[in-house]
Structure formats: structure tokens, C-alpha cells
Amino acid sequence: MTSWKEHAIWWHVYPLGFTGAETAAPPPGAPVAHRLRKLEGWLDYARDLGCSGLQLGPVFAAETHGYDTLDHFRIDPRLGDDADFDRLVAAARARGLRIVLDGVFNHVGRGHPFFGDPAYAHWFVREGDGHRVFEGHHGLVTLNHDHPDVLDHVVRVLDHWLARGASGWRLDAAYAMPAAFWHKALAQVRPLHPEAWFGGEVIHGDYAGYVAESGLDSVTQYELWKALWSSLNDGNLFELAWALKRHDALLETFVPLTFAGNHDVTRLASRLDDERHVGHALAVLFTVAGLPSVYYGDEQGFRGVKEDRAGGDDAVRPAFPDRPEELSPAGWPVYRLHQRLIGLRRRHPWLVRARTSLPHLTNTTAALESAAPEGAGPGRVLTLLNVGDEPYRFPLPAAGLAVADASEPGGDPCLVPAHGWKILTLA
Known part of the structure; x- marks a missing residue:
């Protein structure tokens, strides 16, 4: 029986931003704000989009943005409490949706009760006259992953929330942590939760090597993300071809977590120089191998530029309205495009491990041929891209193929209009 993990498609939400929570933790004794319940009103929206689960950003008690954790066992009071979490899990399950949590285990907030407590001095790494911090951020104190007490803590956190109803974890800043740490942690957690999924945030480096050494199911595919928009902006589809060649090689080891946007990057609609190319990026995302993730708002064509400054993430982590009907009418065509492409992917489930070749390639045109892996039965999807200023007829055999979707309806299957x-797909 195929595991659910093989065909996950995520709607990725940053809850603190989505719900309009305060930017800093409330003072002690302040009442809990039950904002997590707002997400319940969007579950049908995510399901109708075609997603099979929610990939949530940080939901645990933290100082500010959620990545400066204060208590891994407590829901952030700006979002709610255990009962709110349980409600969300139950409501999601009723719609066939799973929930993956964001685990921040490389570091904690400087205000964490263990930091500064002599009894927990061994939990943190001394460096010079102070403590090691994450990428220069004074407020993020790095944990000592060589100590068994830290390993035990992480194992207990993973187990606690999986037992409470989560289906997996996205592990923040995995690239900054020893792969061997995750190997040890998962050796203890997987026997308790054999169906759980574990994906790590890895920005660069040896993706396949990290997965093999750590035992994770997947890592983030930033190489493909970069190529999706950069190749379109530069009119250099050779860059996309190179990224897809590397992407294909990763499938020997694991299925990557693919995306066109997330909580840490400028939105696709803002990143692309030509808005006509949004469909090109999505067509690639949903017709090549991987576990696709849609970052909330991208499915509505939201814009937002990430800036390297305090508060520079705010533009890409906005509040959503209370109900889908309150969204601007301007975004729904992009939503429907996502629906169609996700629907196409779900009708061709073998795409999760498809091998993609490029039988035709120029600077401004590319044909991506995705084929079913051996043993998966017949399967062929041909994605044709044209970012040039003139219509282009691809010199490829199209017998037995029919247009499944397109930027413009009708016409010769191999004739693609400008931009x-x-x-x-097989007829």
C-alpha cells in the first residue's frame, strides 16, 4: 500500500502572520488569543485547491517571529492553546488533510528559561566570551547538538506532537545542524510513528548526502526554486535544464520538497519580471517530480518583497481575511490555475517520481518530457514553454498526446504563443 507521504501536496501557512497575531509575545498573565481557530475556516479552501495537508510555520510559544522558541511543548498564546490545536487537527482530518509542524531545533530564543540557568549550561555552545548564535542573530542561541540531553528533548518534542495528531515535521535550519543528530533522533521517533514524514530545510550543499546521512525523508529544493524564476527572467532556459538534470539525480536518493515560494523569499509574482510567466513556473512545478508546496497567498497571485532588515519578512507573511469570500476578485484566476494544475498532477500520481528530460531546448523555448518511473505503468507529460516574443512551434511528435492545459485554449498542440x-498528456 502506498504511503500518504508519496503524494503529499501542501498548503504552506505562516500562522502568526496569517492570523494577524502581534509581533511580540504578550506579557505574562495576558489572556490566550484563540487565533488558530481562524485556520479552520480555510480548510475547505485548501482542500478545494487540491492540497492534501497544511504545512504550518511555527506554532509554539516564542518571543517574536516564532523561530525564537521559548517552549516547544506549549502553543503560542498569540495563537491559542492545546484545545485549539486539537480542534484544528480534528477539523483537518475530517477533510482528509494532514498537518506538518515547523520544528525549530537548531536554536532557541535568548529568553528561553533554560538559557542562563546554570543547570542547563551544557545545552548551549560557548563561543569566545559568549554563546554561539544562529547566523549572527543575537536573539537566537544555538543548542549543543552533541549533548544527549538536547537529543532527548528534541525526541520528546517530536513524539509529543505526533502523538497529539501531527503527521510530520518540517525541520528548520537543518543545514546548520549535524546530519548525525537527526539520524539519532529519528532512530528513536520512527518506531513510535512509522508513518510520520520528516523534511529538512537545506538551502545549498549536498542534498542527497544530507538525506542519506540524516535519515530524513526529504529536504527543500532551493536549486529548482531559484531556476524557476531566474531562467524565466533571464530568457535562459538552459539554467532550468541544468537544475532539472540535478533534480532528476536526487530521485535516486529521495523525493525533494519543491516550491515556487515560501515564508523566507520574495513572492513569485514579485520575483518575476514578466507576470505572464507565472503560469510557466507553475507548469514546471506541477509536472516534475517532487512534493509540491504552495505558500499561502501565492495561489492568489499575492505580491511581496522580502528585505534584509528588521521586519523585512512582514511583506511575505501577511494576514489573511476571516473568510475566502473576502479575498480580492483579482486573485481567483490564479487560484483556479493552481486548481487545474494540481488536479492534473493528482490524476497522474506517478509524477511524484517522474524522470524529466528535455527533448528540445533553446534560450527561450523548452520542452520538458516527464515520464513515469519504471514499474509505474504508462505515463507521459510534455510541458512546452515559450518565453520569446513570437509564437513557436515545437518540432516534436505529438501523436497520442492532447492538450491538458495551456496559457491560451485551442490550436495546434505543438504551437505555443509568445510568452x-x-x-x-496521453490522450
Whole structure:
């Protein structure tokens, strides 16, 4: 029986921003704000989009943005409490949706009760006259991953929330942590939760090597993310071809977590120089191998630029309205495009491990041929991209193929309009 992990498609939400929570933790004794319940009103929206689960950003008690954790066992009081979490899990399950949590275990907030307590001095790494911090951020104190007490703590946190209903974890800043740490942690957690999924945030480096050494199920595919927009902006689809060649090689080891946007990067609609190319990026995302994730708002064509300053993430982590009907009408065509492409992917489930070749390639045109892996039965999807200023007819055989979706309806299957795209599937 195929595991649910093989065909996950995530709607990725940053809860503190989505719910309009305060930017800093409330003072002690302040009443709990039950904002997590707001997400319940969006579960049908995520399901109708075609997603199979929610990938949530930080939900645990933290000082500010959620990545400066104060208590891994407590829901952030700006979002709610255990009962609110349980409600959300139950409501999601009723719609066939799973929930993956964001685990921040490389570091904690400087205000964490263990930091500064002599009894827990061994939990933190001394460096010079102070303590090691994460990438220069004074407020993020690095944990000592060589100590068994830290390992035990992480194992207990993973187990606690999986037992409470989570289906997996996205492990923040995994690239900054020893892969061997996760190997030890998962050796204890997997026997308790064999169906749980564990994906790590890895920005650069040896993706396959990290997965093999750590035992994680997947890591983030930043190479493909960069190529999705950069190749379109530069009119250099050779960059996309190179990224897809490397992407294909990763499938020998694992299925990558793919995305066109997330909580840490400028939104796709703002990153692309030509808004006509949004469909090109999405057509690639949903017709090549991987576990796709849609960052909330991207499915509505939201714009937002990440800046390298205090508060520089705010533009890409906005509040959503209370109900889907309150969204701007301007975004719904992009939502429907996501629906169609996700629907196409779900009708061709073998795409999760498809091998993609490029039978035709120029600077401004590319044909991506995704084929079913051996043993998965017949399967072929041909994605045609044209970012040039003139229509282009691809010199490829199209017998037995029909247009499944396109930037413009009708016409010769292999003729793609200027700045257009088409997806062909077996008729």
C-alpha cells in the first residue's frame, strides 16, 4: 500500500502572520488569543485547491517571529492553546488533510528559561566570551547538538506532537545542524510513528548526502526554486535544464520538497519580471517530480518583497481575511490555475517520481518530457514553454498526446504563443 507521504501536496501557512497575531509575545498573565481557530475556516479552501495537508510555520510559544522558541511543548498564546490545536487537527482530518509542524531545533530564543540557568549550561555552545548564535542573530542561541540531553528533548518534542495528531515535521535550519543528530533522533521517533514524514530545510550543499546521512525523508529544493524564476527572467532556459538534470539525480536518493515560494523569499509574482510567466513556473512545478508546496497567498497571485532588515519578512507573511469570500476578485484566476494544475498532477500520481528530460531546448523555448518511473505503468507529460516574443512551434511528435492545459485554449498542440505554455498528456 502506498504511503500518504508519496503524494503529499501542501498548503504552506505562516500562522502568526496569517492570523494577524502581534509581533511580540504578550506579557505574562495576558489572556490566550484563540487565533488558530481562524485556520479552520480555510480548510475547505485548501482542500478545494487540491492540497492534501497544511504545512504550518511555527506554532509554539516564542518571543517574536516564532523561530525564537521559548517552549516547544506549549502553543503560542498569540495563537491559542492545546484545545485549539486539537480542534484544528480534528477539523483537518475530517477533510482528509494532514498537518506538518515547523520544528525549530537548531536554536532557541535568548529568553528561553533554560538559557542562563546554570543547570542547563551544557545545552548551549560557548563561543569566545559568549554563546554561539544562529547566523549572527543575537536573539537566537544555538543548542549543543552533541549533548544527549538536547537529543532527548528534541525526541520528546517530536513524539509529543505526533502523538497529539501531527503527521510530520518540517525541520528548520537543518543545514546548520549535524546530519548525525537527526539520524539519532529519528532512530528513536520512527518506531513510535512509522508513518510520520520528516523534511529538512537545506538551502545549498549536498542534498542527497544530507538525506542519506540524516535519515530524513526529504529536504527543500532551493536549486529548482531559484531556476524557476531566474531562467524565466533571464530568457535562459538552459539554467532550468541544468537544475532539472540535478533534480532528476536526487530521485535516486529521495523525493525533494519543491516550491515556487515560501515564508523566507520574495513572492513569485514579485520575483518575476514578466507576470505572464507565472503560469510557466507553475507548469514546471506541477509536472516534475517532487512534493509540491504552495505558500499561502501565492495561489492568489499575492505580491511581496522580502528585505534584509528588521521586519523585512512582514511583506511575505501577511494576514489573511476571516473568510475566502473576502479575498480580492483579482486573485481567483490564479487560484483556479493552481486548481487545474494540481488536479492534473493528482490524476497522474506517478509524477511524484517522474524522470524529466528535455527533448528540445533553446534560450527561450523548452520542452520538458516527464515520464513515469519504471514499474509505474504508462505515463507521459510534455510541458512546452515559450518565453520569446513570437509564437513557436515545437518540432516534436505529438501523436497520442492532447492538450491538458495551456496559457491560451485551442490550436495546434505543438504551437505555443509568445510568452505562453502548454501541457500535453496521453490522450
